[in-house]
Amino acid sequence: MKKIIILLIIFSGFYGRAQQPLTTNEQFHKTSGDVLVGTLPVLALGSTFIWKDGQKGTLQFSKTLVSTIAVTYALKLAINKERPNGENFNSFPSGHTSIAFTSAAFLQKRYGWEFGIPAYALAGYVGYSRIKANKHDGWDVLAGAVIGTGIAYLFTKPYKSKQRVKMTLGTIDSYTTVGLIYNF
Helix, strand or coil: CHHHHHHHHHHHCCCCCCCCCCCHHHHHHHHHHHHHHHHHHHHHHHHHHHCCCHHHHHHHHHHHHHHHHHHHHHHHHHHCCCCCCCCCCCCCCCHHHHHHHHHHHHHHHHHCHHHHHHHHHHHHHHHHHHHHCCCCCHHHHHHHHHHHHHHHHHHCCCCCCCCCEEEEEEEECCEEEEEEEECC
16 A cells, blocks of 8 residues: 555656646637747748748758757756746746747848738737746746847848848728738
8 A cells, every 4th residue: 555655646746736727718829829839930931932042041040940949948957947837847938939939030130020020920929828828927938039039130141132022011991901012
């Protein structure tokens, strides 16, 4: 009987505190943030092929993304801060936020503010979604944003060419529209 009690105590230590289930609203934010954290790097990498800027843009983004992930996870292991929901000790900094912001900063620095502003808005939402899902606090998200943006600024050079793609914002029948214009 003593062996079973000792095993139960050891086994229970792996799970930490019990987590409260997320509300429908919190689950929506968590899921949409998870989708965007995968979408933003794909868009950033895809942009290097759309603009046909050779291997330079692809290499710059690859170095940016790998460095961001390495720094973020090294800090998670070194700092060992507990998540607000008690799930584990990988709270600081927010990995979702650092990846989203490194993608947004790459787009902004490489191709300009017309692509950076919407990308930063989506990255900001990813950070917000991490707080709403009770995975991080504001400091975790802020640190992730600073790390992602800073590393992107280290490795990314602006793309120089004739501006072939232009983003437009406007309204049609009181609906906000976003458009892309491609000049051949």
